[in-house]
Amino acid sequence: MSILEVKNLSKKFENTEVLNDINFTMEEGETVSIIGSSGSGKTTLLRCLNFLETPDTGIISVKGDVLLDSDDPSTLSENNIRHKRQHFGLVFQQFNLFPQYTALENIMLAPRLKGESSEAEIRERALKLLDLMGLSDRSENYPHQLSGGQQQRVAIARALALQPDILCFDEPTSALDPELTGEVLKVIKRLAMKKTTMIIVTHEMAFARDVSDQILFMDSGIILERGTPDKVFGNPENERTKQFVQAI
Ligand SMILES: Nc1ncnc2c1ncn2[C@@H]1O[C@H](COP(=O)(O)OP(=O)(O)O)[C@@H](O)[C@H]1O
Numbered sequence: 001m002s003i004l005e006v007k008n009l010s011k012k013f014e015n016t017e018v019l020n021d022i023n024f025t026m027e028e029g030e031t032v033s034i035i036g037s038s039g040s041g042k043t044t045l046l047r048c049l050n051f052l053e054t055p056d057t058g059i060i061s062v063k064g065d066v067l068l069d070s071d072d073p074s075t076l077s078e079n080n081i082r083h084k085r086q087h088f089g090l091v092f093q094q095f096n097l098f099p100q101y102t103a104l105e106n107i108m109l110a111p112r113l114k115g116e117s118s119e120a121e122i123r124e125r126a127l128k129l130l131d132l133m134g135l136s137d138r139s140e141n142y143p144h145q146l147s148g149g150q151q152q153r154v155a156i157a158r159a160l161a162l163q164p165d166i167l168c169f170d171e172p173t174s175a176l177d178p179e180l181t182g183e184v185l186k187v188i189k190r191l192a193m194k195k196t197t198m199i200i201v202t203h204e205m206a207f208a209r210d211v212s213d214q215i216l217f218m219d220s221g222i223i224l225e226r227g228t229p230d231k232v233f234g235n236p237e238n239e240r241t242k243q244f245v246q247a248i
């Protein structure tokens with residue numbers, strides 16, 4: 001069974017069709033990259049998956065559980081949206097760490113609030129995540145003492161701390177100086193090699209080609225082309241895709 005199924009997802013803002021009949025599936029352990037020009041609907045798609053926006057129509061299922069079905073009002077009720085969000089972790093362009101907390105505390109905060117594990121377990125997991133991010137020596141540093149790349153790696157650890165089924169990234173390196181981009185891409189690649197299920201919106205085409213199992217090319221609110229990196233980058237079917245990948 002696919003870990004994620006998205007069917008007939010559409011979303012309008014006022015009269016603009018921002019997502020138009022989006023359909024795709026992904027398997028557990030896959031990395032899916034979403035590429036496409038600015039304004040094509042990539043962020044809105046991620047926000048719909050994370051219940052930060054409500055789609056107008058469509059079905060979203062995770063591991064066979066229907067999280068949202070626009071024809072079934074019970075799935076649109078507010079009360080279990082918090083619960084549904086927990087299927088997804090989200091890493092934004094802006095890392096938004098809490099400035100008053102150390103790196104370690106930033107990672108421990110959400111699991112503490114969730115209150116399902118002991119303080120010792122939460123701490124141990126947070127330290128492991130910092131290690132995975134190559135930041136073992138930075139646990140007691142505050143965000144202002146860290147570079148942008150280090151802060152973004154803490155933000156990735158923070159998103160992983162709640163053990164989401166699917167980790168989503170929205171242009172995770174776009175706010176970074178070019179020399180800091182590499183260290184963040186490196187840890188995301190490490191996660192891909194550990195078979196973390198991920199959806200990555202990115203403009204880093206060489207990276208997307210290297211780490212992804214599937215590429216979705218979005219254009220004006222539709223998935224214009226979908227396939228392996230070799231197909232989408234090397235042998236695209238659609239003329240628009242060809243133009244996009246040749247321009248970069
Ligand atoms: N809250 C909003 N209200 C109105 N229009 C929006 C809103 N959010 C996004 N849009 C519009 O939806 C389109 C897709 O935006 P977005 O999903 O941010 O694209 P991308 O992430 O691919 O750049 C754009 O035309 C944008 O202006």
Ligand SMILES: [Mg+2]
Pocket residue numbers: 042043044170
């Ligand atoms: Mg965007």
